[in-house]
Structures are given as structure tokens and as C-alpha cells.
Amino acid sequence: MSSSFERISERFAQLLGQTPVASRSPLPDSVVPPAPAASLDLSAPGPVQAVDHALKGYDLNVAISPRQVVLAADILDQEGFALDAITGVDWLAQGEMEIVYDYFHPLASLRVTVRARVPRAEPELPTISLVFPGANWHEREAHDFFGIRFSGHPNLAPFLLPEDADFHPLRKDYQP
């Protein structure tokens, strides 16, 4: 796996408090090699998880809170990722709406999936279109289909649906 993978998973783990920050050797001229940083256990269930690409189609799964989506987009932007797609999944039974952000890296074989969950009754979270302008259309589409509101979005008018549409067809309780 590329070094970019380790860097990105470490940054997310720090953001989400999953791992202690790697301790550095206090003595720069010490002859003893610095102890290896506390390695991140990405196989254990947690907010940051390594995934087998051959089984799932992505390499890193990150579960964050809705407030952190812009921070996550910032980290991935700095690491040179590109936005793949933004979509929702309606978990009617749990009363939650999941927003899935897919990212790919244009130069490395590395796919990151970032997820956030919002209550179904009040599906709102910040827009990432200021970080990735391409998110503008994806978020409009997610608003069309699920009624998820992206606060700070420049224009959440119906996009793929008719211009007077006030329904959200991919909600599981939608009745035509």
C-alpha cells in the first residue's frame, strides 16, 4: 500500500482521536533509533478502517460526524484526492440518513469512502462545495433524491427532478 495511504489514515485517526499521536524521540543526537510510532490498528472496528479493495472496491473507510465533513474534504484535498461522488442511503429502520462521500486519487491506486449519518427527520450537514466545486452538482442531486440539506450550498433548487418537484423519490417512505 502506498505511503499516501498511511499518511491519510493517520491524519484521519488523529482527527477522530482513534490513536495516540506518534511520540517523537526527545533527543535528536541520541544513538538509539527512535521507537517506531505507535502503529495504527486499522483492522479493528473503529472510525478509520482499512478495507480490502478486492472485496469492497475501496481502501479506507472513514466514519465521521456531520460536522467534520468539511475537515475531511480539506484533508483529502491537501493529499491530492479528487471527488468521485456524493450520495445518500436512507436507513428507515434506524431513523437515520447516511451520506457517503467517495474519493479517488488521480495518481495512486487509493480510494477513500467517508461516511456521516444525520437524523432522518432533520437531514442537514455542511456543504463541501467550497473545497471541491464539483460537489455542487452531487449535493444538489442528493438534495433532490433524499431531501438532504447542505447548509451553505449556493443553490439547492431541483436539478434532475422537475423544477417544481417537492418530493424526494429515494426516501424509503416515498409514495408516488
Add this chain to the structure above:
Amino acid sequence: MIAQKEALPAARSSQSPQETFVLNLGPQHPAAHGVLRVLMTMDGEWITRAEPVIGYIHRMHEKMGENRTWAQFLPNTARIDYLSAMHYTHAFVGAVERAAGIEVPSRAEYVRVLTSELNRIASHLVWWGALLLDLGGFTPILYAFEDREKILDLLEELCGARLTYCYYRFGGLYNDVDDDFLNGTRRFVQEMRPRLAMYRDLVTDNIILRKRLTGIGPISAEMCRKYGATGPVIRGSGIAYDVRKVEPYSVYPQLDFKIPVYPEGDSMARYLVRMDEMEQSLRIIEQALDQLPAGPFMGKVPRVLKVPPGDTCYAVEAARGRFMVRIVSDGKDTPYRVKLRTPSFSNLSLYEEASRGMILPDALAMLGSLDLVIPDIDR
């Protein structure tokens, strides 16, 4: 009426250099190749803002996916991008196979690559003819469709459809290839090479084409990244991003081919990427024909397919770029959620920023160089 007449001279006398008007392109317009509408705010012949208005052919494939079994949704995927159906069915079939752990025999994977690359050439030929039609060259599309017809005939004989193929099935193929198809494909490769050389002499090296495309509609690598543009668009901006190499699938790692990249980022770069890609596809087809193993064309698939709970992604390099399917299953025989990430959607999303300050004919040349398929945007 009177109020308007009175208001008009007042607006003119302000002598604002920002005096603009709105030009409505489409949804029925020959340069839009389908029902795409672009609202253009013009300052004379210059575009200050071009806002694509989409959704005129929206069919809600993602909802249809939730209302039918995994196998019943398969034909839908062929109707998203009707010029690149093999790749789209490949992605959906691949996602379900990955999620359900279905093994695909090697022969089936080779035939998938073979037919996908034939489909890529057919798709690029349509783009080529249509782009030149936009630019005012009528003849090339007649040549392009003659060659494309040979591919469509081959694929029709193989699987019965000319455009909306449903040839790939979970675990393999609908039927095996026969000698007629294999010999016909070999003959096509031999015939296509001199045709591509002729296209280069006749069109690519033509000074009028060069002047219409060179330096027109530059898209930077950074803009591609920010908007998630893929396919020939990002490769025409100097980044060698191709799903076949970056996230290898099927038997592509066993085949030797190059990813054409041009750093200029203009419409000519995107043109040249696609022209080179056709040659590379011919190389892949030749190798797949030589290496085609004997054996079954269908793996073991349960009679009633149930996909274990969880989500799975599968991406392919379609003719227009990265197509990804994300399926979410709750363990039933129908999908819980199907997300279709289409390349044309992302590629068009950068148009508003990229077309700012261009003159109208150049903006239309650039629109053609993006190779849009409107049902692919609207889904």
C-alpha cells in the same frame, strides 16, 4: 409593451460594458447531441456564464434498481450510456460478483475485455463523427459510421443487440463466442488500422481542425481533480488516470497497452487522446484474441441470487471515463440502494467554470470535445 419600449433606451444609455443577454441553447439543439440545455449569459459573442440545465431525460434508474431483483436491473445499466453499454453492464455485474463472491471463468473475462474494447472504439467513432459535424465537417461521420457498423454487426451477431447490450451476466456471459465472431474481429482489427491512418491524414492533420481545437477550452489538471473529471478529459490534461491501470479489474493487468496522455489540456489534446485510444484498443483486442483461453464461459451462480449485507463498489473505465457502481445490500434478493456514478455528469460539471470568457463557437467546440452522452448525465 409600452413600458418595455420606454425602459429600453434607458438601459442602453447607461453605456454599461456589462450589457448582457441570455442565450438559451437547447434543450433541442443540434450541438447538444440530446436534450441538454445550456443557459448562456452573453456579452456580445463572449460568454460570461454558461449554466448547464440538466434532467430532461432523467429516468431515475437508481429508484428502478430498488424495485427489481439484481438480475432484473442488469438491462437498465445498458441504457445509461447507450454508446458504452458493455462497460456499464461490466461495472454492475462486477459489483454484484464482488459482493456475492462469484468466481468468473478466465475465458469470460477475456471475452468481456474483447467486447468492451470493441465498444470503446464504436463509441469513440460516434464522438469523432459528431464532433466534426459540430465543427462543420460533414463527411467524416459517414466514414466513422461505416467502421462503427462493422463493430455493431459483430456484436449484434454475438448477443443480439446493436447498442444496449446485456451480454455480461453474473458469473460470466450470456453465450460463448463462436469462430465467426473471432474471425470477424480479427478481420476488423486488420481493416481498422489503415482506416485510423487515413483519419489522421484526412482529418487530424487538417489545418482547419487544428485551428478550431488547438488552444481552445483549456482545462487544467487541477480543475479536473476539483470536479472529478475523468476519462479522456483528465488524460488530455496531463494526468495518466485510467481505471484499467489505477484500479485494475478483469484481465487488464495481463494485457500490454499504453495510456495516451497529452499535457496541453485543450480540445485538441482530448481529441488526440481518443484517437490514440482507438489504436490501443485494437492492441488490446489483438492480445485478447491471441490469449483467449478455452474453458467454460459461465461460473457457478446460485439460482436465486442474494447478496450479503454491506456495500460494494466497482469501477470501470468506460469510453467517457470513470463509471462506478456502489451497491448497498440488506441481504435480500433486491438491492437496497444502487448508486451510479457516471463520467459525463462530472465532466460536464466543470463546463461553467471552463467556458467563462470563451466565444460561442469555441465553447461549442469544447462541448463536443467533452464527449457528452445526455442520458449518462441524467440517468
